[in-house]
Amino acid sequence: MSARPLRHVGRSVPRVDALEKVTGRARYVTDLVVPGMAHAKVRRSPHPHARVVHVDLSRARALPGVFAALGGADLTWCDPYCGPAFRDRPVLAIDVARYEGEPVAAVAAVDEATAAEALDLVRVDYEALPAVISLEEALRPGAPLVHVGEPLAGHFADLASLRPERGTNVCHRFSYARGDAAAALAGAHLVVEDAFEFPRVQHYAMEPNAAVAAWDETGGLTVWAGTQNPYSVRVELAKMFGAPLSRIRIVVPHLGGGFGSKTYAKLEPLAAVLARAAGRPVRLAASAAEAFQTVRRCGARVRVRVGLARDGTLQAVECRADYDMGAYADIGPRVVQKATYTATGPYRVPHVALDARAVYTNTTPGGAFRGFGVPQLAWALESLLDVAADRLDRDPVDLRRQNFLAHGEEFAPGDTPIDGKFEESLGRAAEAIRWTAAAPAGRGRGVSAMLKASIAPSVSEAIVRLHADGSVTVLASTVEMGQGARTALAQIAAEVLAVGMDRVGVAPADTAVTPYDQTTSSSRSTTLTGRAVQEAAADVREQLLRIVADHLGVPARRLALDDGAVTVDAADGGPGGAAGQAGAGAAPPARRLAYPEVLALRFGMSGGELIGRGVVAPGRTRAPLGGSTPFWEVAVGAAEVSLDEATGALTVERYVSVADVGRAVNPLILEGQDEGAVVQGLGHTLFEEMTYADGHLLNGTLLAYRVPRADDVPAALECRFTENGDGSGPFGAKGAGEGSLIPVSPAVGNALARLAGIRLRELPLSPERVWRALRARRRG
């Protein structure tokens, strides 16, 4: 690999999709018009739990302009159940509707107005059943059951064996232990313990879920979907219809935000089923209110016990977590087990007993959401660490520093060694927040550190095509949802092939065109898909070099790529055979063959292309979850807050985030991602929670669900990066984008505790909650 300085990677090049987005030309699913497409609308259950006694579609079907009207009982010609962990979620409720908002019937009509009219004509008879809404209710012995046991989905290696507890609402139980936590806690100098709660919150991606499905004359299915995993959706649909994967095509335009809300099949199966019944393409677009009834974050109740030695060394962590997974499992079981496995965070803990349950409730299904179960646990552990620091009369920054896992240290037997430097990031955050200086009057500061694994095992493949004119197309199925994936992949390809960014195009994800990528989530795309692209580009490079080497009879070491050409350095070369190095003193190349020339040599004409392939598939390992994380996400947060004691209103005045990213492929995009992560974290920290009463969601629209606004952003917000080139991704990069969200709530909670002497265990830290805690402190 040439050692010349990087031209594209590490530079804040403008996003490749910026122009189309600022001119309104970017296309999202709901902008697409497929000729002849019908419009669908969904009738949803008004009950948290009910038997669907009868669905009367006769009047709807009779309305002119209606192409299809379906209820669960009509789905006899497909397998109506979906789900990446358990196949527990029917496309339309079958016999039972398990949460308020569950699709019970759907219509497809010539236009939206007719579809709405048809929906008004659908009559559904329900018989209300007792419902369980809170974790407490769901876990009570003898509680009504949301499900009675469903088959495994069988797509994913890490979900091949799940442990439901039959006869209960526990969908999956995960336990992990090391050493003897009980004994270590018994013998510890200090044990701190507490229970924490994390609310149910919703992603509120600006674009709600949507899909357009169309069956073609050969019996193949195309779905244009705003999905983060086109390949998973493809598998679901193939199973549903008993079709080979090759006949199912998922095309992904721009996503108006994802954050996990668009992972795994959501609306695509219903769109496909309607399209089949209607005999024409069907567009199914959720409203923002319906998005709240589609997926959310799993709420959680977490009890943690931490044992420390007199000198502050962590000895044991015992954690019991219950995650509220809603009415359908979605990817909840993975959320629970993957997060619980790293419940101990970035610290060295010899004795560990972790036990977590994924629990069904009759509410909107909980699935993936940025952070994937870790925010819930970090809120608990990081708060408790500050409590321990307080009891030991130790500085919380210091206590953390003392216990951090070191660079290269093993997290767990068989798993990837720590590839980040926590101490460095914490040091920088502490300095930026001026930790050692006294806080200004009326201000308090808090810190938090977190560790998150990425999904493993996983697979990413990529193809790079070098065209006859020297331009390049990158084919990869990473989805663009704002995180800048298309740009990063273009930068990587441009770097390896030494071409300008303007010569590289990244095709939109399309399973008919772009090869397999497991998922755009888990902060994995730059690292894994990026490596696949890098490999594919390197494959093309090798082909270019070989063609020239063979043609000129010149050894490959005298060849290099530079600015769209293969360069041949002079026969006597430079010291050490340095070939084609730009820089002072290097001799200019003896010869340059532009790529079109090289291709002409290869093909004997102007035409043809070079195709390179990359496959990144780390595979299963002996690590506890069946795969070793390809990298660790490492991030630290520090907050400075002020408090209006009369009202309990908390203001985050300053916030510093430091993420250890190995190498920032595009610093400006990465900074934007982390700023967004911090502000989204402020959402569940200060404002957001889904409020249910008797199983009915009271605040499923923006009129009553409060997401952060521009004036909520801390007056001083800094997002910085630690770059030691130590990631396993291209050019030493590692994943980022989730890590910076996770420390927000504990950093703010810790700052509040240090400022006002109150420790809250529930989020969000609403003014009323804080006010109540202040009152209790005054009285107590």
Added chain:
Amino acid sequence: MLRPFALHRPATAEEACALLGRLGDDAVPYAGGTELLLLMKEGLLRPRHLVDLKRIPGLDAIAAGGGGLLVGATATHRAVERSAPVAAACPVLASVARHVANVRVRNVGTVGGNLAFADPHSDLATVFLALDATVALVSPRGRRELPVGDFVRGPWETAREADEVLVAVVVPPGLGRVAAAYVKFGVHERPTLGIAVVLGVEDRDGRAGAGRVADARIAIGCVNPRPARAPDAEARLRGCGVGDLEDVAGAVAERAAASADPADDLHGSADYKREMVAVFTRRALRAAAARARGGEGPARYAHAVLA
């Protein structure tokens, strides 16, 4: 999307009333539509006729004179915010209008629409109540005027008859020099509470700081089924020297809180809201007092807007 309806565009208020009378329950008046159309989209209201008031000449007029400040029903929040007569006669109204909802709602939404809808979280209803404003209604039976407190009956309920059109809000001139403040607080899209304090100051010796409160009006909004005055709290203020208001602020705030009748809801529990009434009555009073003395008080509270 909206279900179909017929849109009528009367050229006079009389025509509008006649239409409303003829069409009855199937018709609603329409101006900016910022609240009406939202409820129609949600299917909570399904009128088959909208009677558009925006073509009625003069209905959007804003004028100040001896009789007070007149704000036409179809004047937008934006127009009120920028109006010279409002700035001169009743500046607090302009400040409140500046903070209603968001800029797009202000560009299109109207004062009359806001009052006639009687959303319990309306800023304007609270402020107009404290300003002792009256609403003017016309119908085939003639014109009548009603104090805002009698017009707004409860959540989304007013004294407007089906064939009546709200044509204007009139703010009478205050007793003495008016110093007023409105503060709203809350994390959500609509405020959790809004407190308006309007002081009528009789200056002495021509010095702003030496006057006394001749008249005091406090209106509490959002926490009760409808905006309500706090007469006990007001009584405590009357006669106070403008320089002594800080001393009575606690007692005034306590009385205001005692008069509130909040319920538990998404905005908070009753006891929290009651305490916040006290806190923000105090803060609004502090701001009004500073203005009475010719200055400005502290400007910022977290999650609150001071107008």
Added chain:
Amino acid sequence: MSGPADDRAAGGAPAAEAIELVVNGRRHRVAVRSHDLLLDVLRDRLDLKGAKRSCDAQVCGACTVLVDGLAVSACTYLAVEAAGRSVLTVEGLADGDRLHPLQQAFVDHGAVQCGFCTSGMLLSAKALLDEQPAPSRVDVLHHLRGSLCRCTGYRKIVEAILAVAGDAGHGGRGGRP
């Protein structure tokens, strides 16, 4: 309560009215019914997909367009209200290939991620700067209270707007920290 089925029974499809409006400087004649929303007419009839439907409740600003220079929520604005008026959508901001300074600033400052809020943000910002060429940060935040973004954390959006305001060369009122 009457419903659509009754409407059909009562008298057939609602009548359409031909209205004329100028959109992005071009005159259009469209047949609209009284209940048609401006957002749908722009997107579905005039093929201007830049304005988006997100919250559908006037809170988020994704549907913002300018009518006679004033920002409105097209999702809750009757198309007939735009008759005889001039509408500006994001597609009308650029002058051919030349981006509007706000568009360029959004690109340069990294103020675009998923892009779904971008059209609304740009038009809201334009309306602000047209009225207040040199807003302070507080002014910008006040104005953006009704424009939500879930990706960027707002910081770069605010910086981009202030940068354009600064470049306009007017003496600042309040200035930038």
